[in-house]
Amino acid sequence: xxxxxxxxxxxxxxxxxxxxxxxxxxxxxxxxxxxxxxxxxxxxxxxxxxxxxxxxxxxxxxxxxxxxxxxxxxxxxxxxxxxxxxxxxxxxxxxxxxxxxxxxxxxxxxxxxxxxxxxxxxxxxxxxxxxxxxxxxxxxxxxxxxxxxxxxxxxx
Amino acid sequence: xxxxxxxxxxxxxxxxxxxxxxxxxxxxxxxxxxxxxxxxxxxxxxxxxxxxxxxxxxxxxxxxxxxxxxxxxxxxxxxxxxxxxxxxxxxxxxxxxxxxxxxxxxxxxxxxxxxxxxxxxxxxxxxxxxxxxxxxxxxxxxxxxxxxxxxxxxxx
Amino acid sequence: xxxxxxxxxxxxxxxxxxxxxxxxxxxxxxxxxxxxxxxxxxxxxxxxxxxxxxxxxxxxxxxxxxxxxxxxxxxxxxxxxxx
Amino acid sequence: xxxxxxxxxxxxxxxxxxxxxxxxxxxxxxxxxxxxxxxxxxxxxxxxxxxxxxxxxxxxxxxxxxxxxxxxxxxxxxxxxxx
Numbered sequence: 001x002x003x004x005x006x007x008x009x010x011x012x013x014x015x016x017x018x019x020x021x022x023x024x025x026x027x028x029x030x031x032x033x034x035x036x037x038x039x040x041x042x043x044x045x046x047x048x049x050x051x052x053x054x055x056x057x058x059x060x061x062x063x064x065x066x067x068x069x070x071x072x073x074x075x076x077x078x079x080x081x082x083x084x085x086x087x088x089x090x091x092x093x094x095x096x097x098x099x100x101x102x103x104x105x106x107x108x109x110x111x112x113x114x115x116x117x118x119x120x121x122x123x124x125x126x127x128x129x130x131x132x133x134x135x136x137x138x139x140x141x142x143x144x145x146x147x148x149x150x151x152x153x154x155x156x
Numbered sequence: 157x158x159x160x161x162x163x164x165x166x167x168x169x170x171x172x173x174x175x176x177x178x179x180x181x182x183x184x185x186x187x188x189x190x191x192x193x194x195x196x197x198x199x200x201x202x203x204x205x206x207x208x209x210x211x212x213x214x215x216x217x218x219x220x221x222x223x224x225x226x227x228x229x230x231x232x233x234x235x236x237x238x239x240x241x242x243x244x245x246x247x248x249x250x251x252x253x254x255x256x257x258x259x260x261x262x263x264x265x266x267x268x269x270x271x272x273x274x275x276x277x278x279x280x281x282x283x284x285x286x287x288x289x290x291x292x293x294x295x296x297x298x299x300x301x302x303x304x305x306x307x308x309x310x311x312x
Numbered sequence: 313x314x315x316x317x318x319x320x321x322x323x324x325x326x327x328x329x330x331x332x333x334x335x336x337x338x339x340x341x342x343x344x345x346x347x348x349x350x351x352x353x354x355x356x357x358x359x360x361x362x363x364x365x366x367x368x369x370x371x372x373x374x375x376x377x378x379x380x381x382x383x384x385x386x387x388x389x390x391x392x393x394x395x
Numbered sequence: 396x397x398x399x400x401x402x403x404x405x406x407x408x409x410x411x412x413x414x415x416x417x418x419x420x421x422x423x424x425x426x427x428x429x430x431x432x433x434x435x436x437x438x439x440x441x442x443x444x445x446x447x448x449x450x451x452x453x454x455x456x457x458x459x460x461x462x463x464x465x466x467x468x469x470x471x472x473x474x475x476x477x478x
Contacts, residue, residue: 013169020194020248028248030196033189033268037395038176040186040259053394054319056387059371084394092176092184096395103196105272105478106304112189113265116395120261124368125394126319138320141391148262193478209477210402212470215454240477252478261395272478280451281477282402294403297474 002080003064005055007087010097012036019079019101029078029101033108035116041091043139047132053086053095056124060084067118071100074114075107082115084125114152121149158236159220161211163243166253168192175235175257185234185257189264191272197247199295203288209242209251212280216240223274227256230270231263238271240281273304313382315348317358318389321365324358334382341367342376344386359388366391396465398431400441401472404448407441417465424450425459427469442471449474 004010012034022028039051064082071080078101085095098119100111127139160166168190178184195207220238227236234257241251254275256267283295315330322328338344349356359365367374368387380386399412421427432439442448450457451470463469 012172016168016192022197022248027198028194028196030194032192032194034191035261035265036172036188036190037261038184038186038188040184041178042183055394056316056318056368056371056389059368059387062371092178105191105193105276106269106300109191109265109269109272113262116261116265120395121392122373123394124318124389124392126390127393128319138390139393141393144262211477212399212401212451212454212472215451215470218454276478277475278456279477280401280472280475282473283476284402294473295476297476 002068002082003061004081004083005057005060005064006083006085009085009094010083012094012097015081015083015097015099019081019099023078026078027103029108030103031105031108032099032101033112034097034099035112036094037096037116039089039091039093039095043129048091048129049132049134050091050130051089051095052128052130052136053084053089054126054128055084055086059124063123064119067115067122070118071111071115075100075102075111076104077102077107077111080111080115082119084119084123086125117145117148117152120145158224158238159217160237160239161213161216161220162239162241165241165250166239168250168253171237171239171253171255175237175255179234182234183259185264186259187261187264188255188257189268190253190255191268192250193252193272195245195247195249195251199285202285204247204285205288205290206286207245208284208286208292209240209245210282210284211240211242215280219279220275223271223278226274227267227271231256231258231267232260233258233263233267236267236271238275240275240279242281270308273301273308276301277305313344313380314385315344316385316387318387320390321358321388325352325354338380340377340379341369341374341386344380345376364390396427396463397468398427399468399470401470403473404441404471408435408437422462423459424452424457424461424463424469427463428459447473 019032068080080100083097098112098115100108102108130136175188224236236256239253254271256264258264286292313334317325349359396417400408405411432442
């Protein structure tokens with residue numbers, strides 16, 4: 001399963017084992033890159049007590065699949081995976097995992113950064129944060145996320 | 157232990173758990189980037205049966221520490237770790253792990269790529285590969301590894 | 313036509329989805345927005361500044377002048393903040 | 396002076412380390428290389444083309460014109476290939 005949107009937590013160990021196995025008929029990967037996003041306990045100078053992730057079922061999976069496919073086309077990857085959680089999460093909980101394998105180190109690391117940058121700007125997820133005193137606020141987008149995505153359009 | 161040079165295998169799960177815990181007095185990381193290099197079963201169109209990693213004890217640890225420190229200075233990282241194995245290894249064995257945590261996604265991923273690029277060009281390790289028919293050859297350097305390192309000297 | 317709202321647009325409007333009768337004069341997303349704004353003060357507030365709103369027709373990102381037809385699913389939501 | 400060899404330089408020379416008596420005329424790594432080349436055909440082969448060889452004095456990378464003194468540890472090895 002290369003794209004997963006789920007309420008349940010995910011197990012990095014299991015995903016790593018899957019990535020480490022060569023795809024059928026291919027050689028061992030040589031390089032595995034992984035990125036995990038966790039719920040921070042602090043954001044913009046306020047304490048985060050909990051976070052809720054809303055998404056657009058259907059469109060989310062379509063966008064994530066398109067992002068993964070774009071990475072597979074752009075770099076010589078063995079495997080690529082995107083897992084994103086939805087629902088209520090707490091500080092230090094895992095939110096997102098992106099991983100890629102390749103026989104080339106830079107292909108794996110660049111593809112991972114690429115998938116995260118596109119996920120951040122195109123996948124229909126919305127975070128609301130609950131502060132310690134019970135106030136809930138929608139998280140704003142950051143300029144830096146759009147800048148990060150744009151760089152992939154300029155150069156390979 | 158942020159720098160390790162060892163014959164024994166390493167456990168990604170345990171390292172990930174350590175990285176996930178905030179450094180004392182700091183906030184939860186938010187972003188964890190990991191890179192693992194594995195022994196390939198094929199290199200330059202020949203089958204690899206085994207690989208031996210030689211190193212320069214003392215200088216290896218000094219260089220890896222300098223590389224890690226440079227990453228910690230250049231990016232706002234929580235933790236950074238480099239583990240490299242030596243001795244005899246077989247296809248699909250883990251060779252190297254580099255990991256970094258940060259509250260900023262790009263700091264974690266860039267620092268990981270930076271540490272790998274410098275490790276590849278400055279850390280005194282030498283690989284010899286044994287083919288299926290018993291021939292042992294020293295692995296040559298690749299131009300691309302030097303190019304990868306040079307980019308960090310030009311731009312941040 | 314099925315309309316969907318997410319995040320703070322959903323909160324302002326008080327519903328995550330609504331079906332509206334297709335109006336022949338509605339040719340584009342922009343025409344649809346004009347009609348939706350008249351539904352309630354919540355709609356008006358949610359759709360007041362379309363530079364803050366992203367639009368998807370049948371789950372594909374589109375611009376405000378994109379055509380819409382009777383059987384489309386049209387979604388309005390803020391810029392995404394996952395990951 | 397303690398000299399160390401790694402990878403294929405070690406194989407050509409047939410030793411990973413050797414102590415050589417400090418020679419007052421040796422001022423730089425380059426002078427040392429000239430003397431080492433005279434030790435054996437293995438040394439000559441290993442140190443024939445210094446563009447293929449990296450040098451570290453006291454475990455720090457240096458150029459061929461770097462000074463050396465009696466108590467230095469001087470290492471010769473190919474470009475690194477770990478990771």
